[in-house]
């Protein structure tokens with residue numbers, strides 16, 4: 001496939017397949033994941049023939065049946081429209097990589113037990129894909145990575161005698177909103193060679209958004225800085241809540257006074273559980289990059305991760321002890337209208353409450369987990385309610401005469 005050309009006019013970038021025996025335009029490694037699957041759908045919707053390569057066969061089976069393995073706005077309908085077209089080929093066999101000359105890699109990039117990046121992750125992936133890549137292929141890293149990973153991966157391929165182009169094009173969608181954001185968000189294309197940048201830009205121009213060109217390390221830092229900035233904003237929001245609470249002041253009123261019709265403070269978020277699979281670990285990746293001297297990022301982590309303990313100690317002070325109390329957690333996902341529980345602080349809260357002696361009942365309309373109970377059970381048995389994820393379904397609950405902790409303000413006002 002020749003994806004090079006005038007990136008400003010994606011309609012003119014119809015793949016020229018007549019000169020090639022390839023039956024796919026792009027393969028997405030990790031194509032069954034929270035980023036890889038929406039991206040695969042978006043490429044296929046843009047007319048590309050996409051190989052969805054993933055080692056998780058159970059996920060591929062679900063996708064093949066037209067079922068999304070997780071909640072993502074509009075994705076299930078699109079998947080069902082696309083499957084009959086044949087433009088999505090699902091495979092757990094690594095050899096599918098040889099059927100295209102573009103590979104997008106979008107695997108999870110967690111931090112290790114020392115809060116640093118996993119250095120072996122990409123080595124293993126290079127090992128896995130190198131024998132199957134076509135000569136001259138374009139490899140795009142789409143995961144959020146430790147700065148320098150793109151050059152490291154390019155070198156690892158070269159060391160194995162593989163001649164491939166490597167670019168870094170970070171994913172910036174918010175889970176649940178991927179399909180709409182692919183159309184509107186600019187795509188950052190980080191490459192250290194203009195020709196490689198042209199190839200990657202041509203691929204992402206198919207999504208329709210503006211293309212921003214940078215070097216690979218600029219793109220790596222742009223992505224980490226973005227997530228760290230968001231994490232720090234949530235941390236100051238949470239810290240302000242704690243300061244106001246300790247001063248005996250209603251933070252709902254303070255926040256309204258700060259933000260209402262005052263544009264310079266409009267970007268102060270409301271408090272809440274700042275968690276999930278990205279912000280914490282990306283802030284820690286950045287901290288590791290600074291030789292572990294990143295006090296602002298590390299403080300943000302302490303504040304955000306400390307919120308469940310703050311809630312539990314507030315309740316303990318109020319009641320003396322939590323032994324004998326039943327506490328209900330409303331929402332176990334890491335954010336509203338999501339079924340993603342990865343790194344959700346609701347689970348940390350559950351553990352701390354149980355440790356403090358409370359009986360804990362957890363519920364969530366979206367999360368499948370045998371440990372959860374129906375909302376009705378929580379409503380009839382709990383003495384105290386804590387909003388863990390501000391799902392819309394909870395807004396209409398009438399809990400006026402009950403003890404409620406709602407740091408999100410989801411039920412009409414911030415309550416601690």
Ligand SMILES: NC(=O)c1ccc[n+]([C@@H]2O[C@H](COP(=O)([O-])OP(=O)(O)OC[C@H]3O[C@@H](n4cnc5c(N)ncnc54)[C@H](O)[C@@H]3O)[C@@H](O)[C@H]2O)c1
Pocket residue numbers: 029030031032033034035036053054055056059106107108109125128142143144145171172173174175277278
């Ligand atoms: N989740 C988000 O909203 C989001 C947004 C922007 C960026 N990111 C970044 O994108 C990356 C991926 O995150 P995610 O949430 O999609 O992770 P995920 O765990 O949902 O998806 C990863 C997928 O890769 C598959 N996989 C893992 N190793 C593989 C291998 N060696 N070969 C083939 N398949 C393999 C897994 O089975 C899984 O389906 C991370 O770096 C993350 O920080 C995530």
